Amino acid sequence: MGRSTTAGIQAEIAKGVFRPHTALTNMALAYYQNASNYFAKAIFPTCPVSLSSDNYYIFSREDLLRDNWQRKPAYGKVSPTVVGEATETYVCHVDQMIMGIDQIRQTDLTRRQGPSVIQPKQQRTRTIAEQANIHQDRLFAEKYFKAGAWKNEKEGVDSTAPSTGQFIKFSNDNSDPIAFVDNEKTEMNQISGRTPNRMALGINVFNSLKVHPAVLERVKYGGSTANPASVTENVLAQLFEVEKVAVMKSIMNKADMGADEDMQYIGDPNAFLLAYATNTPSIDEPSAGYIFTWDMLGNGQMLPILNYLGENGTHTEYIEGLMATDMKKTSDDLARFYKAAV
Incomplete structure (x- = not known):
């Protein structure tokens, strides 16, 4: 008596030896990609x-990359250097x-x-x-x-x-x-x-x-x-x-x-x-x-x-x-x- 007969199959199921319609325990197919x-x-x-x-700040590339140093006049001072700035906005949608x-x-x-x-x-x-x-x-x-x-x-x-x-x-x-x-x-x-x-x-x-x-x-x-x-x-x-x-x-x-x-x-x-x-x-x-x-x-x-x-x-x-x-x-x-x- 074995799996070739109905009685044999029923006996193995009762003992827990054979389980029908069970997925394989050592493999499955899932098309996950390599993380790399x-x-x-x-x-x-x-x-x-x-x-x-x-908002986030954007500083002027032109101003930052210019040579803004000036010769100091006698008894005076140079004009303050201005670095332009602007803002941009990000928006995170869920x-x-x-x-x-x-x-x-x-x-x-x-x-x-x-x-x-x-x-x-x-x-x-x-x-x-x-x-x-x-x-x-x-x-x-x-x-x-x-x-x-x-x-x-x-x-x-x-x-x-x-x-x-x-x-x-x-x-x-x-x-x-x-x-x-x-x-x-x-x-x-x-x-x-x-x-x-x-x-x-x-x-x-x-x-x-x-x-x-x-x-x-x-x-x-x-x-x-x-x-x-x-x-x-x-x-x-x-x-x-x-x-x-x-x-x-x-x-x-x-x-x-x-x-x-x-x-x-x-x-x-x-x-x-x-x-x-x-x-x-x-x-x-x-x-x-x-x-x-x-x-x-x-x-x-x-x-x-x-x-x-x-x-x-x-x-x-x-x-x-x-x-x-x-x-x-x-x-x-x-x-x-x-x-x-x-």
Whole structure:
């Protein structure tokens, strides 16, 4: 007698040896992305704020970078130097995501002695956190990583004689990405007094740079037969002399619920951004952009996740996530966007 007969199956169920319709205990399929794929918080710093909206100061770049020292006249004094200032406003709007748990179904799963992986609160909490990363990357791409987002923008062309506002595409072996970026950094430094220290690369731009002759020529002697030279984000950061290179690898399904899937990279895969940003918010340092983040519940949590019961008779409970951010461009002079780079 065994599982090949009805009586055998019933006996194993009674002993607890065999449990029908139970999910596997050692695996489950969940398409969570690698945390390193997300890019929003890797480029511009997060600035926690205590109010949902308020003003911040902008001091005149022209006044700060002028030589305002004057020769003191005998028995007199020079005129006071005035540094102009203005204010801008951030506004953090609250976004929300809610997921439900069917308590009746959960009772059935519990009585089947289902695997520990079926922990609905933990699973939904992780899903909300994952979705928060996708949401922030989408907001970042819509605000900072698109044509028209910045005052200074250039477009890649196949021609080896680009005109004003153009550059040779990095997918063209006749281009020199390192020399081009060096020149752009020099121009930005001349205007602002800050040298760009961040690069955000679309995935196709990153892939092209990894095989570009000008890049490979500079790294090929750093390898050996056992450990051949490879072009990584860190290697590119050293070649371009920036603190950080972030590759925009995160994806999202851009189709509406019920429609056929439309999986795409969140950031434009053929573009890149060059910018100066601080590692932490500072009143003494400018930054091309900030991610203003408000703890809307007043408890210091920037992504609070709460659990509450549904209405009587529904036998449900809910997991809720909240976030309130404002992706704010704070200096047009400290960033440049390059579209159609490949």
